Amino acid sequence: NAGVTQNPKFQVLKTGQSMTLQCAQDMNHNSMYWYRQDPGMGLRLIYYSASEGTTDKGEVPNGYNVSRLNKREFSLRLESAAPSQTSVYFCASSERTGLTYEQYFGPGTRLTVT
Amino acid sequence: AQSVTQPDIHITVSEGASLELRCNYSYGATPYLFWYVQSPGQGLQLLLKYFSGDTLVQGIKGFEAEFKRSQSSFNLRKPSVHWSDAAEYFCAVGAMGGSYIPTFGRGTSLIVHP
Numbered sequence: 132n133a134g135v136t137q138n139p140k141f142q143v144l145k146t147g148q149s150m151t152l153q154c155a156q157d158m159n160h161n162s163m164y165w166y167r168q169d170p171g172m173g174l175r176l177i178y179y180s181a182s183e184g185t186t187d188k189g190e191v192p193n194g195y196n197v198s199r200l201n202k203r204e205f206s207l208r209l210e211s212a213a214p215s216q217t218s219v220y221f222c223a224s225s226e227r228t229g230l231t232y233e234q235y236f237g238p239g240t241r242l243t244v245t
Numbered sequence: 246a247q248s249v250t251q252p253d254i255h256i257t258v259s260e261g262a263s264l265e266l267r268c269n270y271s272y273g274a275t276p277y278l279f280w281y282v283q284s285p286g287q288g289l290q291l292l293l294k295y296f297s298g299d300t301l302v303q304g305i306k307g308f309e310a311e312f313k314r315s316q317s318s319f320n321l322r323k324p325s326v327h328w329s330d331a332a333e334y335f336c337a338v339g340a341m342g343g344s345y346i347p348t349f350g351r352g353t354s355l356i357v358h359p
Contacts, residue, residue, distance in 0.1 A: 227345075
């Protein structure tokens, strides 16, 4: 049981390049999320998917697209990377446990755009 | 809309001293409340959560938190800090019902002096 896995762990892009961040979970969770973390800003939601086949914008969706490929996988795509997208990206999944929810986070992808 | 405030950006304590990290939330009904810890270069790990019942919640690694509805607070405490507790701590609030989309605070960085 690997939990939430993310690939790659590190990436350097040039401005204008594109890339896809991969995320997979093996806990059979319905909900999945993409966050970015910047110093002093906490975690900000980019997109989330409440269930397979659905995606919704979060707080900071501009410049990103997502695909919920199946129940396990939720990818984040940068079509034309910009230096402002230099950040640490976390994927998470969640499921109701009893009366509450619990989120599980991946180890993160550290992205630098030059 | 829900929101979370962590008033302290940095907290410095000596090893063995007690710790309290502050968290204030804004939400119109009874919230789900969470504390996460993030060690350098790592993802977020759940320390504890509150959703109902006893307002004093015990978590992992010797941490506890108390939900005070009258003060809209959910402060994290530990009676004796260890050097390994040095990390970033995030408070989060989630709404009961519907899609679970928590809001995170900006984090408090804990520095532990020997």
